[in-house]
Structures are given as structure tokens and as C-alpha cells.
Amino acid sequence: VRRDRRPPQGHERSLAVPRYQPGRSAEEVMAEHGLASAVKLASNEAPFGPLPGVPEAVARAMARSGHYPDHTAWALREALAAKHGRPVEELTIGPGTVGLLQQLLLAFAGPGDEVLFPWPSFIAYPQFTLLAGAAIREAPLADWVTDVDALLASVSRRTRLVLVANPNNPTSTALRTAALTRLLEAVPEDVLVVIDEAYHEYVTDRDVPNALEVFADWPNVAVLRTFSKAWSLAGLRVGYVVGHRDLVGAVDATLIPFSVSAPAQAAALAALAQKAEVARRAALVVAERDRITATLADRGLPVPDSQANFVWLPAADGGRPLADALERRGVVTRPFPSGVRVTIGLPEENDRFLEALDGTFDAVPVVVR
Numbered sequence: 001v002r003r004d005r006r007p008p009q010g011h012e013r014s015l016a017v018p019r020y021q022p023g024r025s026a027e028e029v030m031a032e033h034g035l036a037s038a039v040k041l042a043s044n045e046a047p048f049g050p051l052p053g054v055p056e057a058v059a060r061a062m063a064r065s066g067h068y069p070d071h072t073a074w075a076l077r078e079a080l081a082a083k084h085g086r087p088v089e090e091l092t093i094g095p096g097t098v099g100l101l102q103q104l105l106l107a108f109a110g111p112g113d114e115v116l117f118p119w120p121s122f123i124a125y126p127q128f129t130l131l132a133g134a135a136i137r138e139a140p141l142a143d144w145v146t147d148v149d150a151l152l153a154s155v156s157r158r159t160r161l162v163l164v165a166n167p168n169n170p171t172s173t174a175l176r177t178a179a180l181t182r183l184l185e186a187v188p189e190d191v192l193v194v195i196d197e198a199y200h201e202y203v204t205d206r207d208v209p210n211a212l213e214v215f216a217d218w219p220n221v222a223v224l225r226t227f228s229k230a231w232s233l234a235g236l237r238v239g240y241v242v243g244h245r246d247l248v249g250a251v252d253a254t255l256i257p258f259s260v261s262a263p264a265q266a267a268a269l270a271a272l273a274q275k276a277e278v279a280r281r282a283a284l285v286v287a288e289r290d291r292i293t294a295t296l297a298d299r300g301l302p303v304p305d306s307q308a309n310f311v312w313l314p315a316a317d318g319g320r321p322l323a324d325a326l327e328r329r330g331v332v333t334r335p336f337p338s339g340v341r342v343t344i345g346l347p348e349e350n351d352r353f354l355e356a357l358d359g360t361f362d363a364v365p366v367v368v369r
């Protein structure tokens, strides 16, 4: 055995891919700074436990853990199709919307193609674009909002997909119906527009569309939804995509066999019965979002209008210094090159963030825009 030899190197395509960076955990930050407690507001998770009935459904599914799950997740697909009033062939399940995004990119883009998205946006978009062998094309935001004109100006002959997170992560803003309609009317018909509605349940602006109702009939539109956020199931990995049946079929062809586990399918089905509780929880998050937004504005730190479960603090010198200062005070947020994203937590967690921010304010000037 020649242990001194180098192992085979990964394909250049995968070596060039930026690795997905998960948010830091509270435990990591406690250990680093010798803190007795810390709160994690870094991954846009719901701050609540499982919805009623979900643990029992998961336990029942565990009884068959020696068996493979239903690859098609048929019962869940039927339940979701009924919920949204669509034929079951127009909807499919995947391991989180990240799984479905990777599948969409594998199914619709490859070498020589371009994938267009606003930037900054969800960090998985460039990762999956490069993994599919396609090229990244970024369009700047305008005042932290997706800029339809900038997107349209960036469409080229090579563009295969446009990815629009609505609301956008990390900037929390959302495009309204008129703007999205203008985008869809102007992009070439053979370009697939993915509307990623991971945060849809937190939208309160009446002019921001429910893309599932307004746009899912366009043959070149795919709408993504997830159980990870408002449905408190981030740990079990279930998302779905709605669109034309041919498009859904192409996505299904790329599904890793059995990648949505039976407990995950059972959990999502049980969660669907808890619509009122989901709405109640989302309303709590929205009330806290509004409280934080108002408090920050009072302190001279206006943030963009959030339609999601997080707020965006633009930082002229990059988000790192502010995020580090907050971590030293036991609040874990998510830094980006142009700001800091703060997830809305429970009221006491949000208070801790506001207190920590008080302590850092002089040290770290935050500049809006």
C-alpha cells in the first residue's frame, strides 16, 4: 500500500464549488467565548418545538425503520395536491427545498448554460449552479430588493434558469405581484423561472403574491415550498415543487432514491393537519419581526421591510465585525459580506439580541445601504 501517494482529485467542477456554510451553533460560540448561555439566530429556523401530533406520527413511522420509505411520497403528494387544488402530477417532494434546487439545476442546466439570480441571495444557488456544471450570472439588488430590470438585462442566449427567492434570503425583502409578472412576461419562454417561497408563510404585504396561486400555471415556472420554516420541520428535510407536469417529471427523474425518509413524510402529513397552529406561530414571529424592526428604527438602524422570519442589517464594512461582537455577547447571527442576517426568535431571544446590539453599537458602526 503506497500511503504517500495522493488520492484521485475531485472533478474541477466540484473543487470550484463554494461549500455550504451552515450557521454556527450556540454551543460552539459558548465554548469559544466561555459563555454560560447563547442563542442561535443564525439559520432562519422556527423557534418552536414540533407541531402537535408530529412526534407521535414520527414514532409510528419508526416502527417500519427497517423498510425503505415510499420513494414517491404518494400520500404526502396527494395531501399537498388537495391542499393547493392541483393535480398530483404537478407536484413532487424532495429532501428540503435545497434538495429540490439541486435537482432542478441538474435537470435543467449543464455545461455551457447560465443560471441567473439576484445577489446577494440564497447561498445554495451558486453552489448548485456550479455543481451542475453551469455558469453563475448574478444581478445586483436595488436597495436590497430584487431588481427586475437588472435581472432582465442579464438574461443571455445561454440563460436556462432564473432563481428568485421571494422573500429573498438574506435581505428579507419581497417582490410584489406586478414586478414578478413583469419579469415572467419578459423572460424567454424556454427559460425556467424558479420562485423559491421558503418564507411564504411570513409574508404580510398583500401585494406580495402567493406564487402557487398566481404563477404556477405558467409552463416555465416552478414554485418551491418547504416544511422547514413555518412548519417547524427543518430537522426532517421535506420540501416540494409545483409546476407543469413535464417539469415536475424532469425533477423527479433526478431524485435520489428514498431521500425523503418515512418519518419525514409522516411528520409533514401530520403537520398539514395543524394549519391553525402554523398560522398562530407565524403571527407570533411576524409580531416580533415588527417589534424588532421598530426598535431598530428607533435606534437609528432602519432595516429593509422584512417579509420573512429574519431581518437584514446592512453593514458597510461587512457583517463579520458586528457578528463577532454579538457572538461575544452570546448572540449568534449570520454575517455576509454586505451585512448581518438576524433570525427572529422567541421574545426573550430577541430581547437578548437587542441588548447585545446595544453593547456593540459604538464599537461597530452599521451603515444602511
Ligand SMILES: Cc1ncc(COP(=O)(O)O)c(C=O)c1O
Pocket: 043, 044, 095, 096, 097, 098, 099, 122, 165, 168, 169, 196, 198, 225, 226, 227, 228, 234, 237, 238, 239
Ligand atoms: C430562500 C431559501 N430557499 C430554500 C431554503 C432551504 O430550505 P430547506 O430546509 O427546505 O432545504 C432556505 C433556507 O434557509 C432559503 O433561505
